Every structure is written in structure tokens, then in C-alpha cells.
Amino acid sequence: xxxxxxxxxxxxxxxxxxxxxxxxxxxPSVDAGGGWLIFGLPPAELAAHPTDERPHHELYLMxxxxxATVEEMARKGVEFTRGIAEERWGLTTAFKLPGxxxxxxxxxxHPRPPSAGGDAMASPP
Numbered sequence: 001x002x003x004x005x006x007x008x009x010x011x012x013x014x015x016x017x018x019x020x021x022x023x024x025x026x027x028p029s030v031d032a033g034g035g036w037l038i039f040g041l042p043p044a045e046l047a048a049h050p051t052d053e054r055p056h057h058e059l060y061l062m063x064x065x066x067x068a069t070v071e072e073m074a075r076k077g078v079e080f081t082r083g084i085a086e087e088r089w090g091l092t093t094a095f096k097l098p099g100x101x102x103x104x105x106x107x108x109x110h111p112r113p114p115s116a117g118g119d120a121m122a123s124p125p
Contacts, residue, residue, distance in 0.1 A: 004044075005041075005044045005046070007041075007059055009059075009097065009099075009101075009103070011097060011098075011099025011100055011101065012099045012100045013098055013099035013100070014099060016098035016099050017097055017098055017099040018037050019098075020097065020098050021037075021039050022037075023076065024073060024076045024077070024078050025061070025073075027039040027040060027041065028040040042062075043115040044115075045062075045112065045113055058104060059103060059104065060092070060103070060104035060105060060106050061103065061104070061105050061106075062105075062106055062107070062108055063105065063106075063107055064107065065107065066084060066090075066091040066092075066093065066105065066106065066107035067084070067091075069105065069107075070084065070093060070105075073095065078095050078096070079095060079096040080093055080094065080095050080096070081094045081095060081096050081102045082094045082102075089108065089109060089110045090106050090107050090108045090109040090110065091106060091107040091109070092104060092105070092106040092107075093105050093106070
């Protein structure tokens with residue numbers, strides 16, 4: 001029934017954010033018409049967490065080696081807004097988006113589910 005996830009990043013400078021996704025993150029893209037880029041992402045996962053705060057959504061990109069990914073992104077001029085933190089479920093940080101806001105980045109250390117399409121996702125060592 002579900003074939004994928006389409007996440008939207010609302011930003012004050014969409015052109016700079018699209019350029020960032022292309023250059024700094026190296027995401028593949030297609031032109032959906034008129035220069036409107038849609039970016040491809042690797043398999044995704046979805047979790048539901050309890051909160052005592054206002055219900056909300058968060059978006060994290062995942063990587064296999066957070067320290068190496070942070071170093072590579074920093075060489076490309078990416079500004080990190082938080083230091084690397086070790087959580088029970090993995091390592092986390094966040095980086096600044098050029099059009100405002102930040103995006104999370106983490107190295108999962110929990111079992112990874114198969115994708116909804118049936119492809120098995122790699123489990124961390």
C-alpha cells in the first residue's frame with residue numbers, strides 16, 4: 001500500500017537548499033518540470049516516540065559512520081549546529097540548512113527493518 005516517503009523541507013531560500021542537497025549531500029535528483037528538483041533518498045524507516053511536549057515530526061538523515069560523514073560534510077562547508085552525542089540507539093548530530101533551520105543526522109545502532117518494498121536494509125555491525 002505505501003510505496004515511499006515524500007518529505008518536504010520548507011525553507012526561506014529553496015534554491016540554496018536545493019544546491020546544498022546536490023553539492024553538499026550528493027543526493028541524486030530529477031527535474032519534475034520547470035527546474036523543480038525532486039531528490040532521491042535511500043531506504044527510510046519510521047518510528048513513533050512518546051512525548052510530553054507538543055506532538056511534532058523530526059527528519060534525520062542516516063549514515064553508516066557518523067564521524068566520517070561529519071568530516072566529509074565539514075570539508076564541503078557544512079556547518080554543524082550540535083556536537084556528536086551518543087544515545088542509547090545511536091550517534092546523533094545536526095547541521096544547518098542554508099535556507100534556515102537544521103536537519104538531524106545519525107548513525108543508527110539499532111536493528112534496521114526491511115523496507116516496505118521488501119528489500120532488506122543493512123543492519124549495523
